Amino acid sequence: MTLETVCRLDELAPGKARRVMVGRRALAIVRTGERVFACLDSCPHKGGFLSEGSVSVVRNEVICPWHRFRFHLESGASVTNPELVMRTFPVQIIDGQVLVELP
Numbered sequence: 001m002t003l004e005t006v007c008r009l010d011e012l013a014p015g016k017a018r019r020v021m022v023g024r025r026a027l028a029i030v031r032t033g034e035r036v037f038a039c040l041d042s043c044p045h046k047g048g049f050l051s052e053g054s055v056s057v058v059r060n061e062v063i064c065p066w067h068r069f070r071f072h073l074e075s076g077a078s079v080t081n082p083e084l085v086m087r088t089f090p091v092q093i094i095d096g097q098v099l100v101e102l103p
Helices: none
Strands: 002-008 016-022 025-032 035-040 054-056 061-063 070-072 091-094 097-102
Touching: 002 016, 002 025, 025 097, 035 091
Parallel strands: none
Antiparallel strands: 002 097, 016 025, 025 035, 054 061, 061 070, 091 097
């Protein structure tokens, strides 16, 4: 596992998702208040960009813009279809930097 710096914490607006590239891998970085989450920027349903979806800070969910599938940011589990799980990655905040742990 490697820790990759993806952005600064102050670059993330609460309740919004942001696309970042780490090498050839696209990630969606989501801030809900003081918590930050990272997942692949591809909905496991049909591949929609999760970074273009909406975020529920109350439910800690990202919502795919294509078909409105909802995913819990912490577990990756789909609230809409329990058979789907988005790939998530651990996040650390160190000295105001957002770092994602990648395989």
